Amino acid sequence: xxxxxxxxxxxxxxxxxxxxxxxxxxxxxxxxxxxxxxxxxxxxxxxxxxxxxxxxxxxxxxxxxxxxxxxxxxxxxxxxxxxxxxxxxxxxxxxxxxxxxxxxxxxxxxxxxxxxxxxxxxxxxxxxxxxxxxxxxxxxxxxxxxxxxxxxxxxxxxxxxxxxxxxxxxxxxxxxxxxxxxxxxxxxxxxxxxxxxxxxxxxxxxxxxxxxxxxxxxxxxxxxxxxxxxxxxxxxxxxxxxxxxxxxxxxxxxxxxxxxxxxxxxxxxxxxxxxxxxxxxxxxxxxxxxxxxxxxxxxxxxxxxxxxxxxxxxxxxxxxxxxxxxxxxxxxxxxxxxxxxxxxxxxxxxxxxxxxxxxxxxxxxxxxxxxxxxxxxxxxxxxxxxxxxx
Amino acid sequence: xxxxxxxxxxxxxxxxxxxxxxxxxxxxxxxxxxxxxxxxxxxxxxxxxxxxxxxxxxxxxxxxxxxxxxxxxxxxxxxxxxxxxxxxxxxxxxxxxxxxxxxxxxxxxxxxxxxxxxxxxxxxxxxxxxxxxxxxxxxxxxxxxxxxxxxxxxxxxxxxxxxxxxxxxxxxxxxxxxxxxxxxxxxxxxxxxxxxxxxxxxxxxxxxxxxxxxxxxxxxxxxxxxxxxxxxxxxxxxxxxxxxxxxxxxxxxxxxxxxxxxxxxxxxxxxxxxxxxxxxxxxxxxxxxxxxxxxxxxxxxxxxxxxxxxxxxxxxxxxxxxxxxxxxxxxxxxxxxxxxxxxxxxxxxxxxxxxxxxxxxxxxxxxxxxxxxxxxxxxxxxxxxxxxxx
Numbered sequence: 001x002x003x004x005x006x007x008x009x010x011x012x013x014x015x016x017x018x019x020x021x022x023x024x025x026x027x028x029x030x031x032x033x034x035x036x037x038x039x040x041x042x043x044x045x046x047x048x049x050x051x052x053x054x055x056x057x058x059x060x061x062x063x064x065x066x067x068x069x070x071x072x073x074x075x076x077x078x079x080x081x082x083x084x085x086x087x088x089x090x091x092x093x094x095x096x097x098x099x100x101x102x103x104x105x106x107x108x109x110x111x112x113x114x115x116x117x118x119x120x121x122x123x124x125x126x127x128x129x130x131x132x133x134x135x136x137x138x139x140x141x142x143x144x145x146x147x148x149x150x151x152x153x154x155x156x157x158x159x160x161x162x163x164x165x166x167x168x169x170x171x172x173x174x175x176x177x178x179x180x181x182x183x184x185x186x187x188x189x190x191x192x193x194x195x196x197x198x199x200x201x202x203x204x205x206x207x208x209x210x211x212x213x214x215x216x217x218x219x220x221x222x223x224x225x226x227x228x229x230x231x232x233x234x235x236x237x238x239x240x241x242x243x244x245x246x247x248x249x250x251x252x253x254x255x256x257x258x259x260x261x262x263x264x265x266x267x268x269x270x271x272x273x274x275x276x277x278x279x280x281x282x283x284x285x286x287x288x289x290x291x292x293x294x295x296x297x298x299x300x301x302x303x304x305x306x307x308x309x310x311x312x313x314x315x316x317x318x319x320x321x322x323x324x325x326x327x328x329x330x331x332x333x334x335x336x337x338x339x340x341x342x343x344x345x346x347x348x349x350x351x352x353x354x355x356x357x358x359x360x361x362x363x364x365x366x367x368x369x370x371x372x373x374x375x376x377x378x379x380x381x382x383x384x385x386x387x388x389x390x
Numbered sequence: 391x392x393x394x395x396x397x398x399x400x401x402x403x404x405x406x407x408x409x410x411x412x413x414x415x416x417x418x419x420x421x422x423x424x425x426x427x428x429x430x431x432x433x434x435x436x437x438x439x440x441x442x443x444x445x446x447x448x449x450x451x452x453x454x455x456x457x458x459x460x461x462x463x464x465x466x467x468x469x470x471x472x473x474x475x476x477x478x479x480x481x482x483x484x485x486x487x488x489x490x491x492x493x494x495x496x497x498x499x500x501x502x503x504x505x506x507x508x509x510x511x512x513x514x515x516x517x518x519x520x521x522x523x524x525x526x527x528x529x530x531x532x533x534x535x536x537x538x539x540x541x542x543x544x545x546x547x548x549x550x551x552x553x554x555x556x557x558x559x560x561x562x563x564x565x566x567x568x569x570x571x572x573x574x575x576x577x578x579x580x581x582x583x584x585x586x587x588x589x590x591x592x593x594x595x596x597x598x599x600x601x602x603x604x605x606x607x608x609x610x611x612x613x614x615x616x617x618x619x620x621x622x623x624x625x626x627x628x629x630x631x632x633x634x635x636x637x638x639x640x641x642x643x644x645x646x647x648x649x650x651x652x653x654x655x656x657x658x659x660x661x662x663x664x665x666x667x668x669x670x671x672x673x674x675x676x677x678x679x680x681x682x683x684x685x686x687x688x689x690x691x692x693x694x695x696x697x698x699x700x701x702x703x704x705x706x707x708x709x710x711x712x713x714x715x716x717x718x719x720x721x722x723x724x725x726x727x728x729x730x731x732x733x734x735x736x737x738x739x740x741x742x743x744x745x746x747x748x749x750x751x752x753x754x755x756x757x758x759x760x761x762x763x764x765x766x767x768x769x770x771x772x773x774x775x776x777x778x779x780x
Contacts, residue, residue: 001399007391011423019424019648030649031421033401034409034595036730068459068597072644073622104621199645205424207458207597207647230620231494232463252735254462255589257597258409259420260647340426345642 003028012335015375016342017147017177017316017357018200022263023365026204029266030259037258038250045265046245046256052268053212056179056202056278057194059186062212065238066264068257069209071176073233074195075104077211078139078172080230081221082193085109087138090131090169094122094153095146096346097174108229110139119349120304120318121311122146122153125161132166138220139170144178148345149304150318150355151311152182159190170217176200179210180271181315181359183282192217198260201285201315203267203360207260281364282314288363288372289314292356295376299383300390304346304353315359318344320352322388327351333382339375393418402725405765406732407537407567407706407747408590412653413755419656420595420649427648428640435655436635436646442658443602446569446592446668447584449576452602455628456654458647459599461566463623464585465494467601468529468562470620471611472583475499477528480521480559484512484543485536486736487564498619500529509739510694510708511701512536512543515551522556528610529560534568538735539694540708540745541701542572549580560607566590569600570661571705571749573672582607588650591675591705593657593750597650671754672704678753678762679704682746685766689773690780694736694743705749708734710742712778717741723772729765 006028014021022030035042046066053064065077083089086109091102093116102112115123115131122142132140140162142153155173162171172193175184179194180201186194192214199206213221213235221228221235228234237253244251276284293308296319304318305311312318321330327343331354334341342357344350362371383390396418404411412420425432436456443454455467473479476499481492483506492502505513505521512532522530530552532543545563552561562583565574569584570591576584582604589596603611603625611618611625618624627643634641666674683698686709694708695701702708711720717733721744724731732747734740752761773780 001397006396006421008421008423009391011425014424014426016426019426019645022424027421027423031396031398031417033398033417034404034412034589035401036404036406036409036732037596039730068463068599068647069622070458070644070647073458076620076622079621107617107619107621107624197645199424199648205647205649206427206645207650209458227497229497230466230622231469231497232459232466232620233622234497254460255409255587255596257458257460257595257647257650258589259595260597260650340429342426 001028012338012340013371013374014340015357015362015371016340017355019206020200020203020357020360021362021371022203022205023270023361026263026266030205030263032259032262035258037256038252042258043245043248043250046261047248049261049264049268050242050246052272053210055272056268057184057186057212058188059212061187062214063218063239063242065211065213065242067209067238067254068207070206071195071197071209073209074211075101076230076233077209078193078195079105079108079110080228080233081235082170082217083108083110083139084224084226085229086111088113088135089139089141090137092123092128092140092142092153093117094143094149094151095119096148097143097146101141101174119346120149120151120306122151125154125157128158129161129165132162137166137169139172141172141174143174144182145313145315147177147316150313150316151305152313155184155191156189163190170220177313177315181285182313186212187214198264201359202264204263205260207257208264276364285314285359285363288358288366289317291372292317292358292376299380315357317356317358318353319356321354325386325388327354329386330354330382333385334378337378337382339378391418402728402730403761403764404730405747405752405761406730407745409596410590410593410747410750411752411761412593412595413660413751416594416653416656420653422649422652425648427646428642432648433635433638433640436651437638439651439654439658440632440636442662443600445662446658447574447576447602448578449602451577452604453608453629453632455601455603455632457599457628457644458597460596461585461587461599463599464601465491466620466623467599468583468585469495469498469500470618470623471625472560472607473498473500473529474614474616475619476501478503478525479529479531480527482513482518482530482532482543483507484533484539484541485509486538487533487536491531491564509736510539510541510696512541515544515547518548519551519555522552527556527559529562531562531564533564534572535703535705537567537706540698540703540706541695542703545574545581546579553580560610567703567705571675572703576602577604588654591749592654594653595650597647598654666754675704675749675753678748678756679707681762682707682748682766689770705747707746707748708743709746711744715776715778717744719776720744720772723775724768727768727772729768
């Protein structure tokens, strides 16, 4: 079946901060006939995905790792390969996902310190500098976009800070809700590990853990004195497999999710070789984000991130319900208009806000799709139906 | 797009011991439009998969666990949840996958004893009984079908033996190459954990770890005195999520691979509610296996499993190359006939044999597809082209 012939079924517009809407060609790739994971047809497809990921992350010298899983599994990869039990880790906590990453580190025996920011904000560079001056950390992590609040961390600033104050530390960017929708110049900015998943800015169905490790991160792994304390997430197992696929030979540790690799290949081809360019793709996400945030403010609604256009993500927006309204007043009205947004996630305030995703085809192909118009008009109408007056 | 309209692209017939050929309706389900993993439409689909897995395994009282991953990840689930560091495990080793499962246990701190069978055979029940009488094992594992050799273990016999000799031990069936193609009466036979993946007898693309745990296995997990030593594979995280999906509420730990869940739902619906019945499905796999094995023997070829019809799997056959022929003499000739079989995998003999998969639609829909005829005729012709005379 050709791309021209395949059209996905009619469905509600999915504008949550992931999974996001998936293009027809990517879905058709996900319906690829069964293929051997070590066949000469499949191996270069996997190899291309590795090469294209380097382009998306501006990381020509880094090592991607792709396995069945999710963003969560990326935490296990960091905690079980880069840190040894008893070593110190600093988690910059800007919401739900900082808490969980810290739990993951503790599972594998790391000693975790956290700098916890108030809801909707992030640790300041000066707080981080102070912490780095007090203790040597093997690893420093931050959530680039905290999906629970929509706060955007200053990846470039953190990269410069760590390089200056604690150059031995491995800086880890949790990019689950940022890769593909936010600019990340991994090597130029001094980021050592980027981890993500496929169902957000990469525009695919969920089911793949995606990670890239700098030479410094790989060197830290190679200096381990004890083996990785995970089996399925072990770099001792996976790095040779990734190198073999890239070299065109293939290798086996665990069966890769072949269809998702075809889907990722289709999506990465659009991102790296299609129009707009990667740089313009990020700019279009900024423009769409500004448009959503301006509209929300124009309605008199507040964001969870106080100054959303300055400190907020460009692929999502977290919006507080107006006084007197709650989730059940608004979300079902949006569903009735075929719009699916997400409820709150941060446990302390989850009933006070909702979340909108604006990533991937919804942003890039907005002219022909009209998703953002549909979304904003529907929010306005649903608020009015719920009795809200701006 | 409806099932009637969707036809997968023409491709070579994939008859390796997984991934296997996937039916059109399952591939179309894998191209489902993006859905929220906590939406009211998706939650019951996940719940149905849990319920249908119980039917496939004859395990009405057991707890399925489904996450993004592969069969390999199922080993981490067992090693990190059921065993505590320092506890004793017995691995019944019938090939490549026994070696690897043992490595996995050691990663998580278990003390592993193995009974290693010669290539193409399995530990005998009397050897196992002797080992169980010598030491108390927290866990006993066996590979139901070793995909590297095609040997079939006696699941029922092992279940009876463990119940009689070591009733406290948790008996684990690695069913990666057996679930869906071999009869497994999990509860009746006394199997405590079955782990598998989706790309073999379950007839889906790869990318899901599938597991079911008996009440006894769950009780062993609940009696742990230290937390699970994996994060992504932790039952503390996943069991509440599985219960929530089954109850129709949904919950979040890591994003499930939504499209693969739709694909699994399509395939499990065929297996549990379609024609033939599950019992007849197993019988048809036996009949197809006998047909393949008789044909191979009729050509004068030997199997890796000496008495393949008695001791071999029903979803695959491992065949020795005839004297004087090697992989490059045969496999490219099959590829030229649009047939993909698998090379050898067991490291000691991998250049001496090839592997054929006969599972799922290739067996069940053989009348309309003609896969087995095409396969057997092509093997015969390719051997002749390579100069082999029976």
